[in-house]
Amino acid sequence: MGTIASPMDLETRNETRKDHFVVVHPLDDVQETKVDTEALGPMPMTRTVRLSLLSLRAYLILMVLMVVYHVVMLAR
Amino acid sequence: MTNKTLTLTAGVSPAGVEDQVMPVRGRVVKSKWSRDLLTFLMVFGPGLIVMVADNDAGAVSTYSQAGAQYGTHLLWIVLLLLPVCYFIQEMVVRLGIATGKGHAAMIYQRFGKWWGLFSLVDLQLVNFLTLVTEFAAINLALSKMGVDPRYGVPLAAAGLVMLVLTGSYRRWERIVVFLCLLDFAWFWIAFRLGPPLGQIVKHAVFPSMPAGGITPDLMFLVIAIVGTTIAPWQLFFQQSCIADKRLRFADLKWARLDTFLGACVTVTAAVCMMVAGAASLTHGFHFTDPAQMAADIGAFAGPAMRDLILLMMINAAVLGTTAISLSSAWAYGEVRGWPHSLQLPWREARGFYSLYLICVAAAAGIVLIPRAPLQLIILGVQVLAGVILPSAIIFLQLLLNDKELLGEYANKPWNNWVNWTIIAVLFILSLILAAQVTAPNLFPSAVGGPTT
Numbered sequence: 366m367g368t369i370a371s372p373m374d375l376e377t378r379n380e381t382r383k384d385h386f387v388v389v390h391p392l393d394d395v396q397e398t399k400v401d402t403e404a405l406g407p408m409p410m411t412r413t414v415r416l417s418l419l420s421l422r423a424y425l426i427l428m429v430l431m432v433v434y435h436v437v438m439l440a441r
Numbered sequence: 442m443t444n445k446t447l448t449l450t451a452g453v454s455p456a457g458v459e460d461q462v463m464p465v466r467g468r469v470v471k472s473k474w475s476r477d478l479l480t481f482l483m484v485f486g487p488g489l490i491v492m493v494a495d496n497d498a499g500a501v502s503t504y505s506q507a508g509a510q511y512g513t514h515l516l517w518i519v520l521l522l523l524p525v526c527y528f529i530q531e532m533v534v535r536l537g538i539a540t541g542k543g544h545a546a547m548i549y550q551r552f553g554k555w556w557g558l559f560s561l562v563d564l565q566l567v568n569f570l571t572l573v574t575e576f577a578a579i580n581l582a583l584s585k586m587g588v589d590p591r592y593g594v595p596l597a598a599a600g601l602v603m604l605v606l607t608g609s610y611r612r613w614e615r616i617v618v619f620l621c622l623l624d625f626a627w628f629w630i631a632f633r634l635g636p637p638l639g640q641i642v643k644h645a646v647f648p649s650m651p652a653g654g655i656t657p658d659l660m661f662l663v664i665a666i667v668g669t670t671i672a673p674w675q676l677f678f679q680q681s682c683i684a685d686k687r688l689r690f691a692d693l694k695w696a697r698l699d700t701f702l703g704a705c706v707t708v709t710a711a712v713c714m715m716v717a718g719a720a721s722l723t724h725g726f727h728f729t730d731p732a733q734m735a736a737d738i739g740a741f742a743g744p745a746m747r748d749l750i751l752l753m754m755i756n757a758a759v760l761g762t763t764a765i766s767l768s769s770a771w772a773y774g775e776v777r778g779w780p781h782s783l784q785l786p787w788r789e790a791r792g793f794y795s796l797y798l799i800c801v802a803a804a805a806g807i808v809l810i811p812r813a814p815l816q817l818i819i820l821g822v823q824v825l826a827g828v829i830l831p832s833a834i835i836f837l838q839l840l841l842n843d844k845e846l847l848g849e850y851a852n853k854p855w856n857n858w859v860n861w862t863i864i865a866v867l868f869i870l871s872l873i874l875a876a877q878v879t880a881p882n883l884f885p886s887a888v889g890g891p892t893t
Contacts, residue, residue, distance in 0.1 A: 402551070429825065
């Protein structure tokens with residue numbers, strides 16, 4: 366049983382000894398600091414990207430409506 | 442390898458389980474080789490599960506139909522999809538590890554509520570319809586095995602709910618990985634039924650067209666193969682799974698290997714399903730559905746083979762159901778800000794588990810309604826998934842080019858070339874599929890083409 370603050374310390378210490386290694390399951394490990402996505406806010410988008418996404422959305426709505434219409438026709 | 446477990450204490454704050462203190466346990470090994478193997482085994486899971494679960498009931502039906510109608514001629518298409526599967530899911534791995542959040546949460550945070558809502562509605566709609574097809578397959582397979590679906594389907598649904606209610610991600614993952622490994626039975630099925638290995642290799646490596654050339658039916662099947670091999674729910678599922686498992690930056694290479702091995706297993710299993718279909722063609726049977734195909738194969742290969750194929754069909758549907766329902770529940774939980782982790786017990790993540798339960802119960806219930814239009818739902822699912830996929834991948838591609846978000850983990854130029862090519866091909870196929878289904882008379886009955 367060790368009294369080490371984090372498994373990171375444990376690994377660092379073992380790496381220097383080179384005679385054994387510690388493997389920690391991700392769920393047993395101290396959680397890493399990730400990108401703070403909430404602080405980033407929405408992605409800046411150029412007008413072209415925004416228009417492309419809108420066209421894509423319009424295409425999708427149209428296609429979904431066509432599929433629904435076709436399926437309803439088949440069901441009759 | 443001599444191992445021992447070290448236990449020490451550290452504070453952690455995974456998604457939805459803040460303010461808890463968990464013991465940190467590490468296993469001590471004596472060689473680098475053992476360290477790498479053990480690390481891989483600990484990281485292993487999400488990649489294999491997402492890929493094998495993709496070979497769901499719809500996939501079994503599509504691949505076996507391809508084999509039953511065109512023999513082994515379309516094997517090369519499946520092989521061509523291996524890098525496509527890997528490249529798309531590898532992007533999800535990077536995004537999941539770098540942000541520690543699910544795909545739905547990322548779309549909401551980086552594109553805003555309006556786009557987030559559209560993506561979520563698309564996902565929930567296609568996922569629910571796909572779930573209905575999974576239970577339809579369970580229904581069909583149980584009927585062929587002589588089990589009354591009125592009991593069998595609710596039992597399967599109850600089992601699927603119990604599977605996630607253990608309050609342990611690891612327990613869920615181990616059970617599901619075991620179910621994934623059962624997929625290796627397809628290798629044995631193909632070995633027992635299949636044509637000579639030389640023919641399989643020839644048609645897998647050298648592209649060829651079946652006799653009759655390019656017809657609308659063939660085009661439809663090719664698009665269905667592409668659509669069933671890459672599905673929108675996979676993006677959401679694997680990223681949420683990685684976030685729930687709390688994979689670390691150092692795990693990236695192992696998560697990539699997991700995804701690559703998963704892609705290899707799923708594509709090889711798909712080849713085996715096609716080979717099984719081809720065996721029924723060789724014996725002169727006409728394909729109607731995979732359960733009937735299993736019964737036909739049973740006529741010449743024995744009842745044990747028939748039952749094995751039917752069980753594998755049920756296993757595929759069970760894997761598909763748990764993965765798809767979880768992708769829905771994770772996505773909704775992320776967007777609503779609910780606690781959404783398999784590590785949490787029921788009482789601490791009621792919304793997350795309730796959504797999973799509702800998805801499973803409603804899909805199972807629809808299948809049991811007498812004269813429910815299941816065939817129409819299956820058709821609708823194939824088309825909707827094909828239509829929605831390119832848009833889902835475009836959001837993924839934009840996120841992967843977000844250097845502010847991903848930094849060094851963002852796409853490299855070569856990633857973008859590969860991915861935009863994949864998106865362009867998927868878009869063309871989705872347009873052809875949508876046009877073919879919505880206006881079948883638009884296409885001539887045969888376009889002609891080369892034969893081998």
